Amino acid sequence: MSKPRVAFFDFTSCEGCQLNKLNFENDLLDILELVDIVEFREAMDDRADEYDIAFIEGSISTPTCVERIHDIRRRSKILVALGSCAVSGGINAMKNLYPPEWVKETVYGEDKYLFPSIPVQPVSAIVKVDYEVRGCPMSTPEYLHIFKSLVLGRKPEIIDYAVCVECKQKENECVLDKGMFCLGPVTRAGCGAICPSNGQYCTGCRGLVSNVNENGAIEMLKLHNLSTHEAMKRMKMYCANEID
Amino acid sequence: MEAMAVESKKLYNPLMSKILKVDILTETEKRFEIILPEDQILGHKPGQFVEVSIFGYGEAPISICSSPTKTPGFELTVRKTGRLTDKMHLLEKGGQLGIRGPFGNGFDVEPFQKKDMLFVCGGIGLAPLKSLIDYTIAKRDDFGRLMILYGTKNPSEILFKEDIEVWQNQDDIEFHMTVDRSDEDWKGNVGVITTLIPPLKLDTSNTIATVVGPPIMYKFVMLALKSKRIPDENIYLSLERRMKCGVGKCGHCQINNSYVCQEGPVYPYPRIKQLEEAI
Amino acid sequence: MKKDLQIDVHHVTRVEGHGNIVIDMKQGVLQKAQLEIVEPPRYFEAMLKGRNFQEVAIITSRICGICALGHQMTSLKATEAALGIEISGQTEVLRKILIHGATCQSNTLHALFLATPDLLSVGSVFSLINTHKEVVLAALRLKRLANDIGDVISGRAIHPISCVPGGFTKLPTEKELTDLRKKLVEEGLPDVKFAIEVIASLADKIPDFTRETEYISVYSDKEYSFYDGDICSSDSGTTPVENYLEVTNEFVVPHSSSKHARFNRSSYFVGALARFNNSYKFLKPKAKAAAEKLGLSAPCFNPYMNTVAQMVEVTHCIEDSIELMDRLLSGGIKPEKANNEITQYGRGIATTEVPRGILFHDYTYNRQGNIEAANCVIPTGQNLANIDDDMKKLVPEIIEESKEDITLKLEMLVRAYDPCISCSVHMLDVEFVF
Amino acid sequence: MYSENIIKFDQMKRYFFDQDTSIKFLEYLIGKGTVIAPHKKGETSYSFKKVDDVNEVVFDYSRTIQPLKKFFLPPQETLLNFNLTDNSFSEPEVVEEKKIFFAIHSYEMQSIRRLDYSFTKGNPESNYLSKRENSCFIGISFEPDEWHFSKSVGIEIEKLEGFCLFFEPVENGHLVFEVNETGREMLSEFGAGVLVDTPLDFEITDKHFKAKIKYHYNRLPQVFEHVYHSKVWDKVAEKCVGCGTCNLLCATCYCFDVRDEVDLNMINGKRERFWDSCMLNSFAEVAGGDDFRDKLSFRTRHRLFRKFKYITEESGELQCVGCGRCSRFCPAQINIVDIINDLIVDYTEQQEKQVI
């Protein structure tokens, strides 16, 4: 059996997810045994035409991005969105929250010139996405799980429960008990509750679980000392495209 | 500790079993004939299921579709729908599957003796019922009439075509089928399965009805059977739920106070009526 | 010979972010030599507006995955300065170790994974796995170790978690620090020594090119400073951080979605080589020895040597981290909570040396602790004018070489600066099309 | 009920341990096996943990985050190790060791007895039962906080069933009661000193429970007969965000999920089980996407019915032991006692209507 041909592409993002892959120091060599990496701009010069698996990092924010992603989709058998930017628009999508007039005012300097920009969108808004690795940065265990599943030729397990589940499985002290608030109860798990495990509140970088009780979530955040306005703002940090 | 006095069992170790034969039934369904190690006999009742697994791909409950009278192997009919079943469809003769079971409560055939048997099967629901159908055919003299009603979405989804041909040509079996949507070659009935019930002439008090199909089918079939005045206690249904263990522990299959893997999957209708979450 | 030359490297590889090199020479006259930044704009300053001080560093760390820690540190310092939040001595030491970790990680990644393939004439580090496995393994170990520092102290190397205004949400245990220290001594120092020997053996592959320019870095008179200090120029001495705008003088050029900067000359250099030139005397002994081995002495005017200076810094950072850890461990880790007491509001400006050079964050907060205005000046942006100036001097010098060689040298030049393009487009002045 | 216990206590042999003796006793226990006891975790929380340093053991604690079940049904447990090349598998080895659980509250002890029932009836499960072997429990009494309500479900602070010894705090130390033969042997081997016959004038009766269920626990199954369609479920569902915390930390919840994970070498792998929760999406979803409990109101109802009716019908015991974890740790501050009391109001109203 020939090894799957794998490529990595980056769109609008901080490239932290790409970097995260270079951070699998212990596993990198094993990974290279399993697949042929045929394109990875951040780490190598080679380019290829067709891919078994294309990993996409970053959100779509310019007309050029739109053309490029269509082109990559045409040439890829399986397309995986990596990280919050690609999955939901991520932090970049916060831009969509502000009225265009206001953004113009803030961003315009005295030297204006044209650089076409469109509202920030997730990859799935433009092309079909087969699988998603959420998180900002993408979660390493989840990435490895999806990666191994694809090499095995099976569907990965898609998690649709709250970060609290992993947090409780780890027996962390809940950050709510330290007088903080937390988005873990409504955020999709898969990160191993890494933020609460480090004493920090969950910022919701992995997006909301499905069928979320939005009003309940706001009421919950209010119980933990956020105003309605602030609660909405916090929930939209990573979910600008998911919540109205 | 008094609790420790019981002898405990290793419940999750599968028996690595061999695939003897694979038949392609439709685009999405295959039938597997399987034999346990050292030709052990599974010893199931019609309507029971096994937990099938492939390491790395997971485990799922699958109904046994062959009659207990057929030994030493047994048969499973599997729809390609996810992790495990996709991989199963890639396996061939000689391949290995992990088997645990048989599990659940199947059909108790004792009370069915000499009764008229009405089988109502929707889609892949024919698979679990086939173990009972085959059993009644194998023991034909113990039963009254055998009536099989079978409905699928369209002609390409029809399972067990060879068996159906036999059933259709046999005088002592009444077989009727229908499809929701026909295609050019289809010459039979068109319409949902409930349309097959009203024309039947039944000796209602002496008829046992067994129903297996997708969740939405149950409500309508039950109404149709009601209008035929079949007593509730003569109706049996088989239910499907998510299952992770098959032995009454994981909690996934629970419907109100009933574990499908223990009390079910086959339930007499009066019991179903007590279970609000059932259908 | 009057030569015509057109070079257009679309999306330079092995750099972070998207940039193109464009060279246009007609009749021996250089019309254009520039690095075009084509990374899409991201509007971070706009997104920060109205955000609570607890969230700001979480957002700014997402400006760049590679410099995440540097952005976070600078951001925290600016927030603390604006809101009058005090931090403990322990917090400061931990932050310094974190910055060392981030510098090791980024410098190793750049020098060994992205730049070394050029010296060995291959296209990527993956090709080295078969030919130079021990180098790759040592590099991987070094990177792992650098990341371990981030994981242990801040919860995660990329987009750190536990550093917040006023301190940490979780402190490393003494055992974790002791283990880490042991690894730095037993693995870190030998591995970096080995890596330096490898690079020293390839030194002749480093292009010989010099152009003296202005070198700007953070400077303190106590140490080779990353965490804090004044702005220091090799031309004009130190300037207080508050006056950073007088130094950076950002201006817009048409070919770049990132602003350029200039101070005393048409351009200036920031990054490892600038730090090395300005603060050489504070390097730890092993780092000085490494510099000597690598043939690097201050001041050095060859931009290609930036990569070499990075490896010297890796040595320094490991040495200094060990010392800092000893300091922490001798007194024991004090269990302390992050101090989130706001005592004032208004403007706060901070600077930190991140791997690619000097970074500024400048915030104005309102009474509620929400941001009213924000500005970030990023090292790669500050280097862009200098890269263009280097290319203008370099191209005529090598014009007789083949187009492939010229392209390679130009790419190597750009890579030597280790540009971080996604950072640099943090604030683009663009027309907004909805 | 309380008087009964006092009699029991009165008849039991008892010793006085000052703090030093208790610490020495813990050291003695460490020589006998693995000792597990409450420790401080984080700023305000507690956790059961193997004792490495006897001075870190906390005698006076409200409740741990995870219940005792984690030792017999771990949050993540390998069921099988397998090999993909030859389809072989093996079970992970269970370490045979004596486990002594120290400073255990009565509701916690009772939760283990409930789990024993669930893992024994029908198909006795070796994974649970083998870990459960060789364990003994030393109880301690506690001061109820605003979330404990074990008394309301019939478990008093001094319920002794399951313990071998019981510690009752008194001035400057503890009275240690010899509950059964195992306990007696321990004390005599340790050299507990002289028996005391301190009269039981310590506050053994009715420590004050702030949280109370309005009805006697014997009536609760009856209430649950009538509240399946109560509007209380919808009311709870407005606040609940479905995070699953209540189930995961429940002392008697034991539902699990099973997943296969392969190592990066693509040869070895594990079949593992994880704590799961019926409050979560996809818990009851079947192939094709149908979900038979798709609403949070249905899920909450199922959660409570399992505690107060379904299993109780068979085992005769309420499954809720009143530890208060689900309420204490619910991020939406949903309180199970409030739910039950609301159901009781609903039930009473129904009954009244019927009378009219």
Ligand SMILES: Cc1cc2nc3c(=O)[nH]c(=O)nc-3n(C[C@H](O)[C@H](O)[C@H](O)COP(=O)(O)OP(=O)(O)OC[C@H]3O[C@@H](n4cnc5c(N)ncnc54)[C@H](O)[C@@H]3O)c2cc1C
């Ligand atoms: C008692 C009992 C008897 C059963 N008998 C049989 C039987 O005889 N034959 C049979 O075939 N099945 C039978 N099933 C059903 C079978 O157990 C499930 O279909 C099982 O989930 C298959 O496991 P899997 O790992 O292949 O699927 P999984 O990977 O677990 O996938 C299952 C879930 O994912 C969804 N899914 C999978 N693929 C896709 C996709 N491409 N797009 C969208 N959603 C998708 C499915 O709808 C389903 O919800 C029975 C179930 C029970 C409870």
Ligand code: SF4
């Ligand atoms: S810290 Fe957050 S994620 Fe963890 S249990 Fe508490 S609310 Fe849930």
Ligand code: SF4
């Ligand atoms: S805990 Fe929350 S913010 Fe942190 S990684 Fe997980 S989903 Fe993201």
Ligand code: SF4
């Ligand atoms: S812990 Fe609270 S919010 Fe979470 S599922 Fe349970 S009741 Fe709902």
